[in-house]
Amino acid sequence: MFTINPNASDYCYDITGEIQSYPTTLFWNKSTDCCSWDGVHCDETTGQVIELDLRCSQLQGKFHSNSSLFQLFNLKRLDLSYNNFSGSLISPKFGEFSSLTHLDLSNSKFTGLIPSEISHLSKLHVLFIWNPSGGLYDLSLSLGPYNFELLLQNLTQLRELALYGVNISSTIPSNFSSHLTTLELADTHLHGVLPERVFHLSNLKTLVLSDNPKLTVRFPITKWNSSASLMQLYLYGVNITGRIPESFSHLTSLHDLDMGYSNLSGPIPKPLWNLTNIESLILRANNFAGQLEFLSFNRNWTQLKRLDFSSNYLTGPIPTNISGLQNLTWLYLSSNYLNGTIPSWLFSLPSLQSLDLSDNHLSGKIQEFKSKTLLIVILKQNKLEGPIPKSLLNQQFLLALLLSQNNISGHISSAICNLKTLVLLGLKSNNLEGTIPQCLGEMSIWILDLSNNSFSGTVNTTFSVGNQLNIIKLDGNKLQGKVPPSLINCEKLEFLDLSNNELNDTFPKWLGDLPILQVLKLRSNKFYGPIRTDNLFTQIRVIDLSSNGFSGELPMSLFQNFQAMKIIGENSGTRKYVADSYSNIYKSSLIVTTKGLDLELPRVLTTQIIIDLSMNRFEGHIPSIIGDLIGLCALNFSHNVLEGHIPTSLQNLSVLESLDLSSNKISGEISQQLASLTFLAVLNLSHNHLVGCIPKGKQFDTFGNSSYQGNDGVRGLPPSRDCGRDGRVPQETIPVELDQEEEEDLPMISWYAVLMGYGCGLVIGLSVIYIMLSTQYPTWFSRLVVQLEHKITTRIILCSDHQVFNLILILQKITSYISMYFRSPSSLKLLTLTLYF
Template sequence: YLFTVTFASTEETTALFKWKATFKNQNNSLLASWTPSSDACSDWYGVICINGRVNTLNITNARIIGTLSAFPFSSLPFLEYLNISRNSLFGTIPPEIGYLTNLVYLDLHTNHISGSIPPQIGSVAKLQIIRLFDNHLTGPIPETIGYLRSLTKLSLGINSLTGSIPSSLGNLTDLSFLFLHVNHLSGSIPEEIGYLRSLTRLDLRNNFLIGSIPTSLGNLKNLQVLLLNDNNLIEKIPPSICNLTSLTILYLSRNNLKGKILQCLGNITTLQLVMMSHNNLSGELPLSICNLTSLQVLNLGRNNLKGAIPQCFGNMSDHLEILDMQHNNLSGTFQSNFSIGRALRSFNLHGNKLEGKIPRSLVNCQRLEVLDLGANLLNDTFPMWLGTLPELQVLSLRSNKLHGPIRTSRFMKNLFPKLRIIDLASNAFTAELPANLFQNFEAMKRVDQTVEDSNNKEGGYYQDSVAVVKKGLELEVDSILSLYVTIDLSNNRFEGRIPSIMGDLIALRVLNLSHNGLQGYIPPSLGNLSSVESLDLSANHLEGEIPNQLTSLTFLEFLNLSHNHLQGCIPTGRQFATFENNSYEGNDGLHGVPVSGGCSRLPKTNNMTELEQESDSTFLSELNWKVVLMGYVCGLIIGFSIAYLMVSARNPDWLCRIAEELEYRILMRRHKESAKLSKELQKMKLLSVAIRVILDSKL
């Protein structure tokens, strides 16, 4: 007679309950059902039985804190499926794992397991899937894994495994996934890997592998993903790679590969991502790249490529999203009919030798988020037309030959609505800073912690980067879209005042206006930039005092106000206590820590005395009391007389404007004629007050 056993074996139940008793957290609610009085097959969480014997143990993400040392390997001979992933297991994998002779699926990923992989794992002959990634495993990969002929997926990535890749892995002819990434593996890639004709994904990135890419990899006709980046591979890319006609992702970045980009690469029409940056590749861009009708990401940055950008790149307009060829030797001029894709999201040609004008076809790229054409030889005016791109977040045009004023009408609205980085440094822009343009930077007016990081759109394979100057140093910053808000207009020929509206851009982290011809005062509104970390206003013609409002910038790490005409006391407290003398050098009128010992009194000479400091002025002058009195009297007489006449004429507004203009001009010249200007300013202030009093009484 046939019958089905529905209750668990006493031996298996007892063994599992003893293992649970070793857990550090006995009050685990998910395993509360594991009690001696209940039936393991029908009542226990994560346990499935067949004919009364435990077949499946699936307790992933069950908040277990414990080890495998007391796990009942020998008491579970019928166990086929073991998943204890995403817990807090520590300790080692015991050699007794070899007793699980019927095991098909082993998953211990994302724990804290250490030690080596026991060679006894090679005795578990029925294993099809091994997932041990994201632990702290050390030592070599056991040769005995090569005995597991049924294995289809082997994932040992994100550990600290050492030694070479065993050639015995070439025996695993059913293997479709081989993930050994982010370890400390060394030596060369075995030729035997090319025997794995069922392989669809090969991930060996982020190791210390050396030697050349094996020609035998061209045998992997089913391979879809090949990740060999971040190793020390050398020599040329073998032409046999072009045999991988199913390939969708080719990632060879950050090696020491040399030679030309293969012409035959254009035959792999399935390619979607091609990443070969940070190598020593040379020669011109092959026209065959334009045949890649599925290509979404092309990253050839930081090589030695030369020549012009093929005109046929415009043929990829419907699918190419990222084009990164920064830091090469590309040259030539953007032709007037140069076309680049409507699907483009990131366009980075920084650090080449491109000439001519910024291609106007970019205005069609309505999805463009990152545009970096810095460090070229472009000769153009500011491309205000880019302001219509609704998604643009990064605009870098630094170190070109751009010139002229940046002008926009105050009636032009919604320009650059999402811009978070604008870098126009080291050009020849002139005239005043574009206050009306700053007014449009809506994304800089709010501190947004939820900015979408579009780098994840390609599965994390590509990450936008841009060079920014922070703390006086040029840095390459990744994850730029969510982390940095920057305005860099340094090393141009801007003049006039710093617009006070810049204080509205409260999300700014880096503001660099250095090495221009800016004049006037430092706007107190800059004290509103609560997120700013680096502020550089050096090498201008700024004057007046340093606003005390800047002491509220609690995140400020770098301040450079050197080589201006600033005067008065240096503010104290908070971040200002951390800045050294080089933040202020070249300002002869500044005093206080750290420039001098203190600021309680001014230095005295034989013909100078202290004066009270006006609330809206930073200069002090010595005046004879008789001269002051004469000035007051004259000012009053003249002021009352003129005011009376103008009120009688019922047209007083122009006089007020003249008084205010004279007051401003006097302030602008005060550092040259401090004593004389102080007297005139007092007269003009009194005159303005008198006029307004008369106006109020008459009107």
């Protein structure tokens, strides 16, 4: 009934990461006794099939209720885990295996409601129905609240119950089998309070309730019945009330304890110090405070291999006199407030594999590591200095080396070429210099981040065919020369940032052939010439070519190929990011100019679609095809030599948040249709040759004068004012000629300006009158009066504002009071005009 597909068992890995699936049924031979087949076991007396083990057998297809499987009435053990029965329901007929003691349907993509008939399997010892491919994101398997209680009530022989990733959505009943050794209910939407009886199950060895944020756990104050047997306790992401009680001291068999993200607070609880057999202790992302001094005198954690106190509020230095943690393989103390130097005992741990001390205030040099088994070293966001230790460059299995945002100095030694397994290399924001090693493009690296250092010379790195590079960030250095053509071999590249260097090249149009390139940033270099390309760039979402010397017309052929920009991202509630494969330890940040500011995006959402071609020498018209890129969030063509009109097609950019066309030679009117852009938060059309009325309504009512300044013909400033009495554009044939001086931008009149102008005008006016009287009314004064009267009359005609007329009335009253001091009609007229002007 099923086909064989190796991908149907894609979760079947061994400890080394090798796939361990096997097409069991492919070698079944009908001519031989089925009891000899792989995965089939028979009763030696009766010859009946009693066990069927098809785990990781690469089976794919629909699992129907008429399957011949259900004719094996004597089955005692059935394992169908790690196959692909996608779209199949769990048949009620599974409940007819009355002799069944083991049933494992984990990771086989069953969907729908788990039938209540499963509760008929009264002899069941083991029931595993995992669904981790769904989990919090897609609970495709569910077990109704009533069925859950029925299940626990009838299956009185259960030893192991695992319903990981199944939607139960209920409280936890207390009628568990007394034989229970394993209870795994992680990510099942449980709520309410965990019954205390669970802690008193005398045979309980493993309790996993993680990822149930609405579940409240209260620990017994007294000794638990399961204290002596409990070996694994996973309460990650549940709500633990109160503090860790003294009863924890009795968990003498506990090996693994995970209470991360559980709202715990206070100092590290002393009851945990007595866990003499603890191997893994995870208390990350809580509210623990205080210092780590207890590590100095705690002698009970000699078996500890994994310690995780990251994302808490721990302070002070890391203790220096520690001798009882020699078996540590994983140490995570990131995102705290630790200071001082890293003690030498830590570098001397012989079996250390993973170290994360990032995001603290640690200083001093990084010493040489004694361990030869390092897999992950993350020391970013501290104040560490000195060169990169040689021991880090001689690790046989190193996967990730992240030393970003420190004061690391020196060169990158060619010894880095020895790191054959390296996947992540993050050295950004340090003081490294010299040239970039040529071998970096020939290694197994996925993420290469050398940004914001002082690397110089040309990019001689050879990017080999078949490389795995997903992110390359070389921005903020002193690199020269051309973009290396071998980048075309990076077929898995999503993110390329070469900005803020001294690269001198034409546009590398061949990058458009990279099939999944989504972010291309070349800003602030010395690129030059026109952009002519027929290459695809189909997946590009962010392209920043600003602050270069590109010229010619805007590349219409380039815009035509931006297929990913022609789709508005779905707001599904699940955020998706560009190049996000290792987001748990590395985030591909990007600085973009949007909404008038340089902003750093810690991660780039797939919906953040940006085009920035500002500060170049582009000329010609803005192509109307831009209106087809309906996913655009930010568009910046400022500081070029563009002319023509603003295309009305921009009204189609319904999610546009920032539009900057400033400092060009764009003319014509601002289309009223642009008022339909309801997401537009920032608009800059300043310093162009625009005319006519500013559109009214919606977002345009929120933009200030700075959005339009430097456009002589724009009317309607500020936005609250009318643009003429009927809201139409004033006629271009105004029956008054403006002097050349009047071609300057006419300022708006506000009452602050009126008061300031009145004060200044009064002083100037009185001074002019005094000069006039003392020179006995010269002829130049008469001409001055006529010119001022002409200019002010012109302004009144253009402004057509009731405030102007109110001001004139006020000035008339003022001049009537001072007229007694001046006998000349011309002097009085000059004073009035000067005050107004």
